[in-house]
Amino acid sequence: MLLSLEKKSKQKYKEAVKEWKTKNPDAAKGYTSDAWWESEQFQKSVRERARKNEAEIQLVKDTKQEEIEKIATEWAKREFYRVSTSAEGTELKEEDFIKEIWDRALFEGDLKYRELKGEDPDAEAELADFKAQQERKKEVMLKRAKKELREVLDAESLGGDDIPGLSDEEPEGNPDLDDKKNY
Numbered sequence: 464m465l466l467s468l469e470k471k472s473k474q475k476y477k478e479a480v481k482e483w484k485t486k487n488p489d490a491a492k493g494y495t496s497d498a499w500w501e502s503e504q505f506q507k508s509v510r511e512r513a514r515k516n517e518a519e520i521q522l523v524k525d526t527k528q529e530e531i532e533k534i535a536t537e538w539a540k541r542e543f544y545r546v547s548t549s550a551e552g553t554e555l556k557e558e559d560f561i562k563e564i565w566d567r568a569l570f571e572g573d574l575k576y577r578e579l580k581g582e583d584p585d586a587e588a589e590l591a592d593f594k595a596q597q598e599r600k601k602e603v604m605l606k607r608a609k610k611e612l613r614e615v616l617d618a619e620s621l622g623g624d625d626i627p628g629l630s631d632e633e634p635e636g637n638p639d640l641d642d643k644k645n646y
Contacts, residue, residue: 527576535572539564566597 499505539561546553546560553560561568570593577584 531569531572531576533572534575535565535568536561538571538575539568542568567593 540557542564543553543557543560555563570590574584574586574589
């Protein structure tokens with residue numbers, strides 16, 4: 464009886480080892496973890512949660528951007544009315560005027576949005592930064608346009624040497640504005 468009990472135990476032990484090896488095929492390499500965070504089900508839930516979070520963040524960004532654009536449109540319309548009724552006036556239609564000043568309108572819309580949400584933006588400093596950024600943008604666009612025009616003129620052998628301001632060289636100065644020269 465003791466012998467048959469011992470045989471059954473050995474057989475159960477061998478079956479348990481075989482079952483463990485099938486459940487843990489990487490055990491020979493030293494990986495024997497049953498970590499819950501490594502399971503496919505958990506990894507799937509992590510990916511799903513990340514996807515949902517990204518969708519929620521995008522929804523918040525889209526909502527914020529829509530509000531900023533709405534405020535910007537209102538600001539641009541007020542600006543159009545202000546300019547069109549002032550002495551300087553404008554020959555542009557409202558839509559064209561809004562397209563012209565859209566970057567500034569977005570800037571103003573963002574400022575107003577942040578004010579409405581309780582932030583206290585430094586409008587003057589941000590406006591100065593914005594204007595400096597726009598000036599740099601304008602300079603880069605002017606250089607590109609000059610370069611493209613120069614390439615077209617050179618390709619067509621049209622010269623263009625007599626066109627003022629086309630070269631990238633700095634002008635010597637305007638005698639009307641230069642205080643260092645006595646005339």
